Amino acid sequence: MEQFTVYRYSNSGEPKGVLRYTSAMHVEDVDGTDKLTLVCPTRPSKKDRLVWLDEGGRWREHFVDSTVRTHEGGAPSVQVTCSSALSELFGVQYACDPDLRGGEVGLLKGGVGPIMAKLLRGTRWTLGYCDDFGAVELEAWHKSVRECIAELAEMVGGEVLSWVEVGEYGVTSRHVAIKKRLGDKVAVRQFEWGHNMPGMRRTESSDEVYTACVGYGKKLLETEIEAHLDEVEEAYDLITTPETATQEERQAAADKRQELSARRGELNERLKAAREDPYVPRLEVRVFSRRGDEDYLARYGTPTDSGMGQTWLTYTDDDCEDESELREACKRVLARCDRPVITYEFDAIQLDHDGWRDIDLGDNVHIVDDELHVDTIERVTRIERDFLMRDKCRVVANGITTSVLANRMKAAERRSRRESGNSSKVSAMAGVRTRGDYRRKEADRFAVFLDGERMYTGGIVFTTEEE
Numbered sequence: 001m002e003q004f005t006v007y008r009y010s011n012s013g014e015p016k017g018v019l020r021y022t023s024a025m026h027v028e029d030v031d032g033t034d035k036l037t038l039v040c041p042t043r044p045s046k047k048d049r050l051v052w053l054d055e056g057g058r059w060r061e062h063f064v065d066s067t068v069r070t071h072e073g074g075a076p077s078v079q080v081t082c083s084s085a086l087s088e089l090f091g092v093q094y095a096c097d098p099d100l101r102g103g104e105v106g107l108l109k110g111g112v113g114p115i116m117a118k119l120l121r122g123t124r125w126t127l128g129y130c131d132d133f134g135a136v137e138l139e140a141w142h143k144s145v146r147e148c149i150a151e152l153a154e155m156v157g158g159e160v161l162s163w164v165e166v167g168e169y170g171v172t173s174r175h176v177a178i179k180k181r182l183g184d185k186v187a188v189r190q191f192e193w194g195h196n197m198p199g200m201r202r203t204e205s206s207d208e209v210y211t212a213c214v215g216y217g218k219k220l221l222e223t224e225i226e227a228h229l230d231e232v233e234e235a236y237d238l239i240t241t242p243e244t245a246t247q248e249e250r251q252a253a254a255d256k257r258q259e260l261s262a263r264r265g266e267l268n269e270r271l272k273a274a275r276e277d278p279y280v281p282r283l284e285v286r287v288f289s290r291r292g293d294e295d296y297l298a299r300y301g302t303p304t305d306s307g308m309g310q311t312w313l314t315y316t317d318d319d320c321e322d323e324s325e326l327r328e329a330c331k332r333v334l335a336r337c338d339r340p341v342i343t344y345e346f347d348a349i350q351l352d353h354d355g356w357r358d359i360d361l362g363d364n365v366h367i368v369d370d371e372l373h374v375d376t377i378e379r380v381t382r383i384e385r386d387f388l389m390r391d392k393c394r395v396v397a398n399g400i401t402t403s404v405l406a407n408r409m410k411a412a413e414r415r416s417r418r419e420s421g422n423s424s425k426v427s428a429m430a431g432v433r434t435r436g437d438y439r440r441k442e443a444d445r446f447a448v449f450l451d452g453e454r455m456y457t458g459g460i461v462f463t464t465e466e467e
Contacts, residue, residue: 003387003388004024004052004053004054004387005018005052005053006018006019006021006024006038006050006051006052006387007019007050007051007052007170008044008048008049008050008051009048009049009050009051009170009171010045010047010048010049011047011048011049011063013049013169013170013171015169015170016044016048019038019040019044019050020040020041020042021038021039021040021387022039022040022041022077023038023039023386023387023388024036024037024038024039024386024387024388025037025038025384025385025386025387026054026060026383026384026385026387027382027383027384027385028361028382028383029361029381029382029383030159030182030361030362030381030382031381032150032160033382034062034083034084034086035081035082035083035084036050036060036062036081036082036083037079037080037081037082038050038079038080038082038387039077039078039079039080040077040078040080041075041076041077041078042078043067043069043078043080044064044067044078044080045064046064046065046066046067047063047064048063048064049061049062049063049085049170049171050062050063050064050082051164051166051170051171053166054385055385056360058163059163059164059165059166059171060164061084061085061164061171061174062082062083062084062085063082063083063085063087063088064080064081064082065081065082065083065087066080066081067079067080067081084162085162085164085171085174086125086146086160086162086174086176087146088146089123089125089144089145089146089149090144090145090146090147091144092122092123092144092145092146093142093143093144093145094106094119094140094141094143094144094145094148106139106140106141106142107137107138107139107140107141108137108138108139108140109135109136109137109138110135110136111130111132111133111134111135111136112130112131112132112133112136112152112156112158112178113127113130115136115138115152116130116149116152116176116177116178119140119145119148119149119152120145120176123145124174125162125174125175125176126173126174126175126176127175127176127177128161128163128175128176128177129177130177130178130179131158131178131179131180133156133157133158133178133180134156136152136155136156138151138152138155149176149178152178153178156178157180157332158178158179158180159178159179159180159181159182159362160176160177160178160179161176161177161178161179161182162174162175162176162177163175181362182360182361182362183360183361183362183363183364183379183380188364188365188366188377189359189363189364189365189366190365190366190367190368191346191348191365191366191367191368191395192368192369193368193369193370193371193372196348196349197346197347197348197349197367197369198347198349198392199346199347200344200345200346200367200369200372200374201344201345201346202342202343202344202372202374203342203343203344203345204340204341204342204343205340205341205342205343207337207340207341208311208337209300209311209337209338209339209340210289210300210311210312210313210334210337210338211288211289211290211296211297211300211301211310211311211312211338212286212287212288212289212310212311212312212313212334213286213287213312213313213314213315213330213331213333213334214284214285214286214312214313214314214315214330215284215285215286215287215314215315215316215317215326215327215329215330216282216283216284216314216315216316216317217282217283217284217285217316217317217318217319217320217321217322217323217326218282218283218317218318218319218320218321219274219275219280219281219282219283219318220280220281220282220283221270221274221280221281222271222274222275222280223283223321225267225270225271225274226271228267229264229267229268229271232260232263232264232267233264235260236257236260236261236264239253239256239257239260240253241253283320283321283323283326285323285326285327285330286330287327287330287331287334288310289334289335289338290338297310300338300339313333313334313337315329315330315333317329341398342378342398343396343397343398344367344374344376344378344396344397344398345394345395345396345397346367346394346395346397347392347393347394347395348365348392348393348394348395349392359380359383359393359395360380361380361381361382361383362379362380362381363379363380364377364378364379364380365377365378365379365380365395365397367397378397378398379397379398380395380396380397381396381397381398382395382396383395383396384396
């Protein structure tokens with residue numbers, strides 16, 4: 001089996017030839033993890049750049065982070081750990097050089113795209129197309145550019161995508177963007193045990209399942225005191241002493257300033273005490289996952305002496321003063337833990353000779369294992385590639401796919417059943433022998449358009465069953 005070719009460059013971009021290795025593993029995750037680990041007969045230098053082309057035609061760039069040289073029972077070897085090229089932005093501080101950054105302040109306001117453009121100014125990274133998340137504010141003072149990008153993505157609920165372009169003499173450009181969701185939102189690839197999935201493991205997380213969330217915002221007394229402080233500051237600023245003022249007017253103005261200063265000190269003391277007192281009432285909201293669903297509550301609720309009660313999750317944002325904003329934040333937090341987290345880990349065989357492209361992070365996959373009664377659509381959240389086995393990779397998928405997608409699949413099945421009049425299983429994968437009386441051209445008809453969107457592409461296994 002042909003291996004991936006890894007090209008080696010110095011940190012400044014000078015070519016150093018092809019890096020030989022005896023084993024290599026690449027791991028990437030939607031949470032931003034992007035690590036490359038190799039075992040080589042020779043030791044590359046720290047900060048060397050490793051560039052390689054994955055099976056999907058996408059160029060990757062990593063830099064050498066650490067090396068471990070060993071000599072046990074045979075020829076010496078070196079274990080090399082590499083980080084994504086995007087990690088170099090951890091070494092670039094935003095606003096630490098006024099000449100480079102134009103003296104911009106640390107608080108960045110506006111859309112994600114304009115903020116990203118400001119963060120990347122002066123680096124060798126350029127801005128890719130960012131999705132629209134609305135207006136946000138980011139405090140970037142004394143933070144690295146990579147930290148700011150991660151914080152910005154977390155703030156808007158997006159995911160970071162980076163890629164490089166390669167020319168004859170190495171990497172020619174580097175790009176980064178924030179997307180609402182990585183992966184293909186429409187195309188679904190099916191993996192079936194015994195066919196293109198030699199093994200699968202289903203894990204149900206031990207994390208608690210919560211049926212409701214109570215959110216606590218800013219302390220109400222804090223908000224009240226801060227409003228009084230603003231009034232005092234405004235009144236203080238309005239006090240003026242014109243040059244023509246009499247001695248009595250000047251003294252009255254000074255007395256007023258002294259009075260307001262004392263009031264300001266008193267309010268600051270009360271504000272400090274309110275912040276330290278844990279029993280001061282806060283802004284409070286309550287949200288429920290499936291209010292009124294007795295079956296759901298019986299399954300995941302907490303037993304009480306009067307029946308099944310809610311299992312409560314607590315969310316706190318000390319700076320939130322808006323009730324609707326706090327409610328939306330509680331809904332987002334609860335949506336991530338209102339049902340068991342199921343993770344599917346399997347080896348996906350890449351049937352290149354059948355025209356399959358590789359799986360990308362964020363793609364939806366249809367996992368089928370009849371013996372384990374698994375028939376579900378999940379999202380790919382992690383991919384592990386073994387450089388010595390280009391025909392397969394380890395995939396981790398979890399997360400609940402929207403019911404709309406499942407309904408579309410069912411509608412496609414019903415439509416195909418009406419058109420075909422055959423009840424045996426059918427495979428729409430190119431080059432796979434179909435069961436029943438279907439011809440190849442009939443199988444190709446399962447690559448259909450639903451609601452104006454491409455639902456199935458070449459390489460998707462599509463099955464229909466007798467009702």
